Amino acid sequence: MITQKINKDNVATSGSTAHYTTGLQEEQYLTDLERQAIDHEIALVPYKSAAVIEALKIVQHHRRWISDESVNAIAAYLQMSPAEVDSVATFYNLIFRKPVGRHVILVCDSISCYVMKYGDIYKALQEKLHIKFGETTSDQCYTLLPNCCLGCCDHAPALMIDNDLYKDVTIAMLDRILQKYT
Amino acid sequence: MERPLTQYIHPGCPPFDLREYEMTGGYSALRKALGSMSPEEVQRLVQESGLKGRGGAGFNTGMKWSFVPMGENAPHPKYLVANADEMEPGTFKDRLLLEGNPHQLIEGMILAAYAIQADISYIFLRWAYKKAAQLLRKSIHEAYAAGLLGKNILGSGFSLEMHLHTGVGRYMCGEETALLNALEGKRATPRAKPPFPQISGLYGKPTIVNNVETLCNLPHIVNNGAAWFKSLGNGSADSGTKLYGVSGKVNNPGCWELPMGVTVRELIEEHAGGMKNGYQLKGFLPGGASTDFMTIEHLDVKMDFASVAAAGSRLGTGTMVVMDDATCPVGFVHNLQHFFAQESCGWCTPCREGLPWVEKMLLSLEHGTGTMEDVELLQMHTQWLGPGNTFCALAPGAMEPLQSALKYFKEDFERHVTMHRCPYHNGG
Structure with a gap:
C-alpha cells in the first residue's frame, strides 16, 4: 500500500529546477528504510545502476511520487547522473514524476474496454470527482489516470485503484467503490 | 478432451500449493528430466513436440533453445526469463495461468x-x-524450501536461482530485447539483432526469453512425450492445446484451453456464447491489438498459426477482440493507434513520428474533419511503418489492424469524410 506520509518539502518544491550537487545532501535525503531496500536490490545485480528501476519503485512506494530531489538522491546513491535516472523514470508509465493523490485510479482505456464503453465510466468519474485524466482532486485523495490494457478484457470495463482491480464496472458501482478510499 | 494446462485451474478457488501440486503429478516431469534425461535430450524432445512460442511470434521453442551455447566452454551465467509482461491489448490468457497454477510455471521454467x-x-x-x-x-x-530451486536441485547437481521482477508499465517490455534492457534497469528500447539473446542477452550472457504459456506446456511434454503433444492438435498442423480468449460484446467473454486449430465459429458461437442480443459480428482481431482484422467470411478458419496466416492475419496471442456492428471501425482503430503511439519507445524515427501522425488523422476523421487525402495518407503509412522500415516489430504490428481496416471497412472511413461526422454516433 502507498504510504500515507507526505514529505511536505517535496511537494513545496515540485516543479522547481533541480539543483544537482553531489555529496552528503543527497545521501541524507534517502531514509534508512529506503536505503536498506535499495541495498537489497543492489546485491542482486552485477552493478549498481542496474537497480535503478527498483530504487525508483522503492522511493515512490514511500513518497508516492518521484520528485527532482528523489531523482538526484537516487542518482548519487547509484553513482549515476540525474539525467540517466530521469531518462529511466520518465520512460515508464507507473513512475510518477508529478505529485499524485493518496489513491491513484487507473482506468483501462484499451480496446476491449473501448468496445465495452469505458468512456461512460470515465465521464461519470469526471463528474463525481471534478477532475480529468492527469489531475488530482483538491483534497489530494484521488488522481485519475488512463491506463493500458489491464488484462481482464473478459470483464471489461475495468479499473484499478491502488492494488485493487475492479471488473465489469458500471456507473452504479462507482460510489461504493470510491467510498473505500479516503 | 484433454486440458493439460488448465486441468487443475478453477477460477475463484485458490491455486494449488506445493503439496497439492505434487499430489496431482506436479514436479514429476522435473524429477524425470533431472534423473534420466540430458539437457540435449530435453531440447530435442521439445523440438520434436512442435511446441511453438505462445507469445505471438510462433517460433519453435526447442529450435530457439538450440542456439544457446552449450558445453564446458559456454559462457556463464546463462539466463532464462519468463515473459509474463502480458500487455497486448485484448490479451488476458497468461493471467489465468499465473493466478491459477503458479507452480506449473515454475516447474516449466526449471525444465527450460x-x-x-x-x-x-x-x-x-x-x-x-x-x-x-x-x-x-x-x-x-x-520451491526453494523443498529443494526444487537453489543449489543442487533434488541432488542432481543442477542449480538454479529464481527471482520475480515486477515491471513499471511499458508495452515495449514485451519485446524480448527491450525486456532485457528493462531487467538491466535501462529504458526498454529494443536492441539490434544479431547478436540474438541466445548468444548475448541479459548482461551480455546467453539468455532465453519464453512466454508463460509456452513454459507451462513443458512439464506436460516431458511427462507425456512429443507424440502425445502432437495428437492434442486435433488435426491441426500445430501441436498442443492453446489458450483462446474472446472479449467484446459477446454473451460469455472468457478464456478457454482448447485443441490447437479450433475454428473461429466454434470460439465465438459456442464458447463465447455468440453475440449479445441486438449486435452483429462485424470483424475481429484474432490475436490481440497488433493482428490484422478478419471478418465474417473467416468464421471457418482454424485458429492455428498457418491457417490464420493464410487468411491474412496472425494467430498472435490467440485472444480475440470482437468488433460489433454498433462500434465504429474508425474509432476502434483510433483507439489502437492511440495505444501504439503512446507506447512507442521513441527509439526509431518512423515509429516515433509516424504513429502520432496516424493517430491524429484517425481522430480528425472520427471528428468529421478528415479528408479523402487523410485516408490515402493512412494507406501510405501502412507501408512506411511496415516491416523493414522500423527498428522493431511495434510499428509494423500497429499497421496490421489499420491496413486490414482500410481493406475491409474502407467505406466506413469514406463515410466519415462525406458525412463530416462519425456515422456511428448520433449527431456526431
Whole structure:
C-alpha cells in the first residue's frame, strides 16, 4: 500500500529546477528504510545502476511520487547522473514524476474496454470527482489516470485503484467503490 | 478432451500449493528430466513436440533453445526469463495461468533452464498483476524450501536461482530485447539483432526469453512425450492445446484451453456464447491489438498459426477482440493507434513520428474533419511503418489492424469524410 506520509518539502518544491550537487545532501535525503531496500536490490545485480528501476519503485512506494530531489538522491546513491535516472523514470508509465493523490485510479482505456464503453465510466468519474485524466482532486485523495490494457478484457470495463482491480464496472458501482478510499 | 494446462485451474478457488501440486503429478516431469534425461535430450524432445512460442511470434521453442551455447566452454551465467509482461491489448490468457497454477510455471521454467543449462532465472511480471505477484512469491519460496530451486536441485547437481521482477508499465517490455534492457534497469528500447539473446542477452550472457504459456506446456511434454503433444492438435498442423480468449460484446467473454486449430465459429458461437442480443459480428482481431482484422467470411478458419496466416492475419496471442456492428471501425482503430503511439519507445524515427501522425488523422476523421487525402495518407503509412522500415516489430504490428481496416471497412472511413461526422454516433 502507498504510504500515507507526505514529505511536505517535496511537494513545496515540485516543479522547481533541480539543483544537482553531489555529496552528503543527497545521501541524507534517502531514509534508512529506503536505503536498506535499495541495498537489497543492489546485491542482486552485477552493478549498481542496474537497480535503478527498483530504487525508483522503492522511493515512490514511500513518497508516492518521484520528485527532482528523489531523482538526484537516487542518482548519487547509484553513482549515476540525474539525467540517466530521469531518462529511466520518465520512460515508464507507473513512475510518477508529478505529485499524485493518496489513491491513484487507473482506468483501462484499451480496446476491449473501448468496445465495452469505458468512456461512460470515465465521464461519470469526471463528474463525481471534478477532475480529468492527469489531475488530482483538491483534497489530494484521488488522481485519475488512463491506463493500458489491464488484462481482464473478459470483464471489461475495468479499473484499478491502488492494488485493487475492479471488473465489469458500471456507473452504479462507482460510489461504493470510491467510498473505500479516503 | 484433454486440458493439460488448465486441468487443475478453477477460477475463484485458490491455486494449488506445493503439496497439492505434487499430489496431482506436479514436479514429476522435473524429477524425470533431472534423473534420466540430458539437457540435449530435453531440447530435442521439445523440438520434436512442435511446441511453438505462445507469445505471438510462433517460433519453435526447442529450435530457439538450440542456439544457446552449450558445453564446458559456454559462457556463464546463462539466463532464462519468463515473459509474463502480458500487455497486448485484448490479451488476458497468461493471467489465468499465473493466478491459477503458479507452480506449473515454475516447474516449466526449471525444465527450460535445465535444457539450456541456465544458472539464473527471472519472471518478468506485469506490475498490474498484483495477485499473481503475491502467489508467485509464495510459490517460489515453497520451491526453494523443498529443494526444487537453489543449489543442487533434488541432488542432481543442477542449480538454479529464481527471482520475480515486477515491471513499471511499458508495452515495449514485451519485446524480448527491450525486456532485457528493462531487467538491466535501462529504458526498454529494443536492441539490434544479431547478436540474438541466445548468444548475448541479459548482461551480455546467453539468455532465453519464453512466454508463460509456452513454459507451462513443458512439464506436460516431458511427462507425456512429443507424440502425445502432437495428437492434442486435433488435426491441426500445430501441436498442443492453446489458450483462446474472446472479449467484446459477446454473451460469455472468457478464456478457454482448447485443441490447437479450433475454428473461429466454434470460439465465438459456442464458447463465447455468440453475440449479445441486438449486435452483429462485424470483424475481429484474432490475436490481440497488433493482428490484422478478419471478418465474417473467416468464421471457418482454424485458429492455428498457418491457417490464420493464410487468411491474412496472425494467430498472435490467440485472444480475440470482437468488433460489433454498433462500434465504429474508425474509432476502434483510433483507439489502437492511440495505444501504439503512446507506447512507442521513441527509439526509431518512423515509429516515433509516424504513429502520432496516424493517430491524429484517425481522430480528425472520427471528428468529421478528415479528408479523402487523410485516408490515402493512412494507406501510405501502412507501408512506411511496415516491416523493414522500423527498428522493431511495434510499428509494423500497429499497421496490421489499420491496413486490414482500410481493406475491409474502407467505406466506413469514406463515410466519415462525406458525412463530416462519425456515422456511428448520433449527431456526431
